[in-house]
Amino acid sequence: MSERIPVKVISPVKVHKPDANKHDDRYTPRSRIYVRAVSGALDKFRRFFGLFFLGTFAILPWLQYNDQQAILLDIGSQRFNIFGLTLWPQDLTLLAWILIVAAFALFFVTTFAGRVWCGFMCPQTTWTFIYIWFEEKLEGTRNQRIKLDERAMDLDKVLRKTLKHSAWITVALLTSLTFVGYFTPIDQLFVDFFTLSWSFWAASCVLFFTFCTYGNAGWMREIMCTHICPYARFQSAMFDKDTYTVAYNPTRGEQRGPRPRKTSREDNLAQGLGDCIDCNLCVQVCPTGIDIRNGLQYECINCGACVDACNGVMEKMNYPKGLISFTSETELAGGVTKILRPKLIGYAVVLVIMAGLLVFEIASRVPLEMDIIRDRNSLFRETSEGLIENVYTLKILNKSQQERHYTISVEGLEGVQFIGNQHVTVAGGEVLTWPISLAIAPELLKEQITEFKFTVESTDDPLQKVQVSEESKFLYPYL
Numbered sequence: 228m229s230e231r232i233p234v235k236v237i238s239p240v241k242v243h244k245p246d247a248n249k250h251d252d253r254y255t256p257r258s259r260i261y262v263r264a265v266s267g268a269l270d271k272f273r274r275f276f277g278l279f280f281l282g283t284f285a286i287l288p289w290l291q292y293n294d295q296q297a298i299l300l301d302i303g304s305q306r307f308n309i310f311g312l313t314l315w316p317q318d319l320t321l322l323a324w325i326l327i328v329a330a331f332a333l334f335f336v337t338t339f340a341g342r343v344w345c346g347f348m349c350p351q352t353t354w355t356f357i358y359i360w361f362e363e364k365l366e367g368t369r370n371q372r373i374k375l376d377e378r379a380m381d382l383d384k385v386l387r388k389t390l391k392h393s394a395w396i397t398v399a400l401l402t403s404l405t406f407v408g409y410f411t412p413i414d415q416l417f418v419d420f421f422t423l424s425w426s427f428w429a430a431s432c433v434l435f436f437t438f439c440t441y442g443n444a445g446w447m448r449e450i451m452c453t454h455i456c457p458y459a460r461f462q463s464a465m466f467d468k469d470t471y472t473v474a475y476n477p478t479r480g481e482q483r484g485p486r487p488r489k490t491s492r493e494d495n496l497a498q499g500l501g502d503c504i505d506c507n508l509c510v511q512v513c514p515t516g517i518d519i520r521n522g523l524q525y526e527c528i529n530c531g532a533c534v535d536a537c538n539g540v541m542e543k544m545n546y547p548k549g550l551i552s553f554t555s556e557t558e559l560a561g562g563v564t565k566i567l568r569p570k571l572i573g574y575a576v577v578l579v580i581m582a583g584l585l586v587f588e589i590a591s592r593v594p595l596e597m598d599i600i601r602d603r604n605s606l607f608r609e610t611s612e613g614l615i616e617n618v619y620t621l622k623i624l625n626k627s628q629q630e631r632h633y634t635i636s637v638e639g640l641e642g643v644q645f646i647g648n649q650h651v652t653v654a655g656g657e658v659l660t661w662p663i664s665l666a667i668a669p670e671l672l673k674e675q676i677t678e679f680k681f682t683v684e685s686t687d688d689p690l691q692k693v694q695v696s697e698e699s700k701f702l703y704p705y706l
Contacts, residue, residue: 259376260449262359263369263511267535273346277353284350288408293628300410306656312589313626313656317596324585331581335574337465339566340553341472345458346530351451354402354444355514361394369511395445396437403436449515453526460525468556469564473529475509475520475551476559483520492546502546509533509551519551529553595631596624597683599699606702614666615703616646621661623683625653631693632686635663639679640701642671650686665701677701 290297292310299308307314314321333344345352366372366387375384408416411429419425420433443451452459466472483503486495492502503520510518512532517524519533537551555564602618610616625631635649646664653659679701684694 260514260516261369261372261511262514263508263536264363265508265512265532265536265539267531267538269531270535273356273530276347277356280348280350281353281357285405288405288413295628296412298409299412302410308628308656311628313594313628315596315624315626318592318626321585321588321592324581324588328578328581328585331574331578334465335571335578337462338467338470338571338574340529341466341470342458342462342527342529345452345456345528349528351443351456352514352528352530354398354440355448357398358395358444358448359514361391361398365391365394392445395441399437399440399444400433402440403433406436407432449526452515452528463525465570467568467570469566469568471553471555471564472523473519473527473531473534473551474523474554474556474559475503476549476554477520478559480520480550488544492544502541502544502550504540504544506540508536508540512536593693593695594626595633595683595685595693595695596626597681597695597697598622598624599681599697601699606704610666612666613668614644615669615672616664616666617701618662618664619681619699621659621663621681621683623651623653623659623661625655625657625659628655630654633683634686635661636682636684637665637679638682638696640665640667640677643667667701669703672701672703675702675704677703 287298288296295308297308297310301307305316336343362372366375375387378384404417404420405413407429410432416425416429416433419429425433447455480501480503482499482501483505484500485504485506486500495501509520510516510533512535513519514530514532515526515528517526519527531553534551534553538548541548541550557564598621600620600622602620605618608616608618621635623633630652632650632652635645635651637643644666646666647662649663651659651661677700678698680696680698682694682696685692
């Protein structure tokens, strides 16, 4: 036990807490965050992403494909229509593959660029910024909103609050109707809603998701990101020293402090002042209310609002931009970020393999399924012609969205005769229950139990034939 573990001495981080004397106890940063408006390149990029995904979310359920809703996740009928693809409970493996691919894509992006999903694509973030936009338009800037909440209730305050919450509820209601429209025909859903003729379950779902959207984006906001969402808790397992995250450069910024704009940067550096003027704009624009200057924190969602705010201040001070930026721990230490590293390559390789398996699963998927049920009332019977007859019920599932014609045949029974039509038609997405009997001369049967196959084959397109086969048994125990 003579070996000793080397100890690395780390200088403590200086935490700059807000002055409690300057804040009302009712509106502490934990319970009330007034987000300041910010403009910049990342803000425009985030708005573009938000509007793009919001528009996609709103438009997709209204699209039509083959004269039906293009995306309809019909849980009641136990089938998901996604354009030309229909998924049934038997296709649950496809859903598993999709979730696995999505998970590894998230791991890959997080390892490379941190929590950009949270800052740019997460629905919670998108709807929160939409609600903040309504706050700014109806109640004013950050300082105006603080003063509005501090003053006594009057007619102007009641009017502004009423308009804000009405706008929030309207957005939440439209969001809920659109979301429920993915699971039920959306055109009929809107008609039933505005005519008050909807069903109990539809009304319950719409009201529930309206309440959730209004509560999450309007009231809970950062609490969802910091206390409820599990992603914030396990994201650090995917980070390394080369992960790009929003970070403050303390070497360049410290010591922070106010200074006249006319003073040159060189003079400030000579006096021991860094580039940070301690304006606290990076804190005021943060939707989770953190101070990025305190280092990497799990509450940070990588939205880049503090980057735009700081770059604006640096531009006004004629300082170089990038005091707060998307950078890595390696770059902050003066090194060069390694893009190609084992963890990132591993995630990329697994992601490509999983995506390939998903594509293969979809491409090799047969849009036809068959189940065979033997008649339980009698094992066999003898016909008037002296033939031995077995009765079966075929359940033929057409997993495509178009009507298909099929032919039923058997393999492994010599001299078999069909009692019933061998040609059937099945509508798209429907299950056909088809009784059929097989008869055979007893002298052709060699065993008491003869195994054979039922085969169902499509006849619509000779170049793209689809067929499935299932084994069954022909019984005649009196041999």
